[in-house]
Amino acid sequence: MKSLMYPTRTAAILIPNLVFNPSKSLSSTSKFLQVKNPNYLPQVRRLRLSSSYSSVSSEENGRCHQKEGEIHVIVGPMFAGKTTTLLRRIKSESSNGSFQARVSNGFLNIDHTLKNLCFSGRLSEAIRLLCHTGHQVDSETYSLLLQDCIFKTYYQNGRRIHSQMVIVGFVPNEYLTIKLLILYAKSGDLITAHILFNKLITPNLISWNAMIAGYVQKGLEEKGLNLYYKMRQTGFTPDQFTFSSVFRACATLATLEQGKQAHGVLIKTQITGNLVVNSALIDMYFKCSCPYDGHLVFNKASDKNVITWTSLISGYGQHGRVKEVLEAFNRMISEGFRPNKVTFLVVLSACSHGGLVQEGWDYFHSMTKNYGIAPGEKHYAAMVDILGRSGRLDEAFEFVKSAPCKDHPVIWGALIQACKVYGNMDMVKIAAKKYFELESDNVGKYVVLSNAYATFSQWDNVAEIRSGLKELGMKKEPGYSMIELCMCRNVAVIKSSKDTRYGVDSIVTHDGEKLSCWPLEALSSFKQRIGLDAYHKVEVIGIDEAQFFEDLYDFCIKAADLDGKTVIVAGLDGDYLRRSFGVLDIIPIADSVTKLKARCEVCGKPAVFTLRKTEETQRELVAGADVYMPVCRKHYVSGQVVKQVARNVLETQSLQCGSLL
Numbered sequence: 001m002k003s004l005m006y007p008t009r010t011a012a013i014l015i016p017n018l019v020f021n022p023s024k025s026l027s028s029t030s031k032f033l034q035v036k037n038p039n040y041l042p043q044v045r046r047l048r049l050s051s052s053y054s055s056v057s058s059e060e061n062g063r064c065h066q067k068e069g070e071i072h073v074i075v076g077p078m079f080a081g082k083t084t085t086l087l088r089r090i091k092s093e094s095s096n097g098s099f100q101a102r103v104s105n106g107f108l109n110i111d112h113t114l115k116n117l118c119f120s121g122r123l124s125e126a127i128r129l130l131c132h133t134g135h136q137v138d139s140e141t142y143s144l145l146l147q148d149c150i151f152k153t154y155y156q157n158g159r160r161i162h163s164q165m166v167i168v169g170f171v172p173n174e175y176l177t178i179k180l181l182i183l184y185a186k187s188g189d190l191i192t193a194h195i196l197f198n199k200l201i202t203p204n205l206i207s208w209n210a211m212i213a214g215y216v217q218k219g220l221e222e223k224g225l226n227l228y229y230k231m232r233q234t235g236f237t238p239d240q241f242t243f244s245s246v247f248r249a250c251a252t253l254a255t256l257e258q259g260k261q262a263h264g265v266l267i268k269t270q271i272t273g274n275l276v277v278n279s280a281l282i283d284m285y286f287k288c289s290c291p292y293d294g295h296l297v298f299n300k301a302s303d304k305n306v307i308t309w310t311s312l313i314s315g316y317g318q319h320g321r322v323k324e325v326l327e328a329f330n331r332m333i334s335e336g337f338r339p340n341k342v343t344f345l346v347v348l349s350a351c352s353h354g355g356l357v358q359e360g361w362d363y364f365h366s367m368t369k370n371y372g373i374a375p376g377e378k379h380y381a382a383m384v385d386i387l388g389r390s391g392r393l394d395e396a397f398e399f400v401k402s403a404p405c406k407d408h409p410v411i412w413g414a415l416i417q418a419c420k421v422y423g424n425m426d427m428v429k430i431a432a433k434k435y436f437e438l439e440s441d442n443v444g445k446y447v448v449l450s451n452a453y454a455t456f457s458q459w460d461n462v463a464e465i466r467s468g469l470k471e472l473g474m475k476k477e478p479g480y481s482m483i484e485l486c487m488c489r490n491v492a493v494i495k496s497s498k499d500t501r502y503g504v505d506s507i508v509t510h511d512g513e514k515l516s517c518w519p520l521e522a523l524s525s526f527k528q529r530i531g532l533d534a535y536h537k538v539e540v541i542g543i544d545e546a547q548f549f550e551d552l553y554d555f556c557i558k559a560a561d562l563d564g565k566t567v568i569v570a571g572l573d574g575d576y577l578r579r580s581f582g583v584l585d586i587i588p589i590a591d592s593v594t595k596l597k598a599r600c601e602v603c604g605k606p607a608v609f610t611l612r613k614t615e616e617t618q619r620e621l622v623a624g625a626d627v628y629m630p631v632c633r634k635h636y637v638s639g640q641v642v643k644q645v646a647r648n649v650l651e652t653q654s655l656q657c658g659s660l661l
């Protein structure tokens with residue numbers, strides 16, 4: 001079976017990721033495509049720029065549609081692989097090959113499919129499918145996908161959804177814009193988040209909070225605080241989420257006055273009992289060098305949990321008050337609270353600063369023994385730090401080698417750091433080798449190693465690392481706005497209802513491959529059968545057994561020229577007498593014609609004709625191998641001889657069957 005020769009379907013598209021501007025997106029996209037592939041002819045049809053189905057109005061007005069359709073014709077004798085080719089083509093149009101899309105009645109329900117994928121935890125597949133179909137989906141579907149991206153922190157995927165909206169010309173409503181804003185703010189892309197924020201007609205508290213939190217998380221605390229004041233001026237009352245961000249910002253900036261003011265607002269709003277807010281407040285006071293106030297907030301808090309306790313313990317740790325750290329930790333335990341991983345990290349860090357090796361070991365072991373918490377790589381690294389700081393490098397090395405997380409770079413990084421104080425160069429080299437193997441592309445690691453070499457005055461090594469870093473700096477990450485758009489689109493498949501050989505509502509190849517379809521008497525009934533809305537969503541229409549449709553020409557010309565559809569037609573070019581079937585009428589309006597060949601049943605050579613083995617003379621006679629056989633020219637011409645041979649074979653077979661019976 002020959003495959004069809006179609007223009008390339010895959011293109012890398014650069015989508016402006018900041019500003020939604022359909023006209024811009026089109027021009028930049030086509031420009032980019034031209035640069036990537038000089039032979040590429042920009043096809044406006046691929047990028048839907050209008051959110052409404054303009055095809056409806058233009059069609060009804062009788063005007064030419066802006067999208068450009070295509071007609072591809074697959075012809076040949078019976079058994080040549082026409083249906084197989086059509087089927088493969090349709091499948092590749094409707095999915096990217098990795099996903100078995102739900103195709104019912106020959107029509108892919110994209111919204112339903114995407115939601116189902118999302119609900120079954122296959123978010124990435126859903127996004128791939130969304131991008132590959134290049135199709136518009138409804139707000140609800142976009143919302144579900146975006147929400148899942150935010151929840152799973154799949155920010156890059158979220159951006160792909162946004163890019164897809166831009167491509168198909170979907171204008172997000174206020175609700176979706178806020179979702180996008182949250183996504184961008186959380187991912188750290190505050191510029192885009194701000195553009196979206198400015199687009200909001202009425203920014204609500206959620207959008208203000210998302211922006212403030214985004215700035216604070218990104219380390220732009222001042223901007224976050226400024227936005228908080230703007231929000232207050234606009235008349236909004238902050239909630240627990242606002243306060244958490246504000247206290248965090250004040251803690252980092254150590255701006256006690258602003259923190260205290262916000263604390264005053266908090267008291268007025270009576271959200272004082274919130275655990276997360278109180279923890280942030282305690283942290284703020286400690287970081288602003290007011291341990292007394294931090295302690296006061298802690299004592300006054302009516303409700304406490306492990307986070308509140310850990311904030312207090314961590315606060316003491318920040319001030320180097322190792323004794324208080326351990327006291328608070330013990331008090332926490334005695335009051336019946338269970339420490340978590342973070343609490344232990346703070347305690348181990350305090351032990352490191354206090355040079356408390358034995359205590360460190362005790363706390364480290366008690367994690368598993370008393371609390372069933374498996375120490376993570378950071379706890380192991382903290383232990384390495386404790387050992388390293390106290391000069392027990394060999395012990396630290398053995399500990400690293402036997403650690404279950406020995407394949408995590410952080411633990412080797414800790415060993416390099418430890419070596420800086422008391423270490424020997426041999427150990428640095430071993431640790432560095434491992435370190436690079438595990439995380440070669442992290443710039444931070446090179447810096448750590450470079451510093452370690454510098455400690456030992458190994459300037460050659462320092463220079464080598466720096467030049468490596470330079471090269472690394474030149475290597476750019478692929479931009480997230482670059483997406484692969486393989487042209488997978490919504491498809492509908494039609495066949496003639498006359499052909500019920502292998503199934504009523506599916507096209508079936510001679511070797512059993514199937515695909516659901518619309519069995520129609522006349523193509524003119526298609527639009528009405530699937531409904532106008534669904535018709536507009538369909539981008540690719542496959543037609544099998546096209547020779548049986550009398551209105552093939554009219555349908556194809558309208559679908560391609562006016563409605564911008566890609567029509568793929570498969571059918572017999574000639575009948576058993578080699579007279580043309582109606583399929584040939586569409587050759588003048590086709591973009592491509594592929595003539596497939598079968599294998600001659602007599603000699604095995606390429607076959608381009610269909611021989612009818614029986615004596616029936618009507619033109620249309622639906623049947624399979626019992627009546628027809630593909631033949632080469634020679635065996636078509638000597639058809640009568642062939643027919644006789646065929647009859648003889650059939651007779652011999654029935655005789656054999658009879659004698660067996």
Ligand SMILES: Nc1ncnc2c1ncn2[C@@H]1O[C@H](COP(=O)(O)OP(=O)(O)O)[C@@H](O)[C@H]1O
Nearest residue numbers: 077078079080081082083084509510511598599
């Ligand atoms: N003589 C033959 N030549 C080629 N394929 C044949 C022949 N006889 C049976 N087949 C089978 O038919 C398949 C093609 O089926 P199909 O795509 O339905 O053809 P058509 O285009 O005629 O509908 C081939 O893959 C092969 O398995």
Ligand SMILES: Cc1cn([C@H]2C[C@H](O)[C@@H](COP(=O)(O)O)O2)c(=O)[nH]c1=O
Nearest residue numbers: 077078079575576610619620621622623
């Ligand atoms: C040659 C010839 C064929 N037909 C019918 C027979 C089959 O039902 C279809 C062709 O099926 P295929 O899967 O595309 O091979 O057409 C006919 O009615 N008249 C003919 O002359």
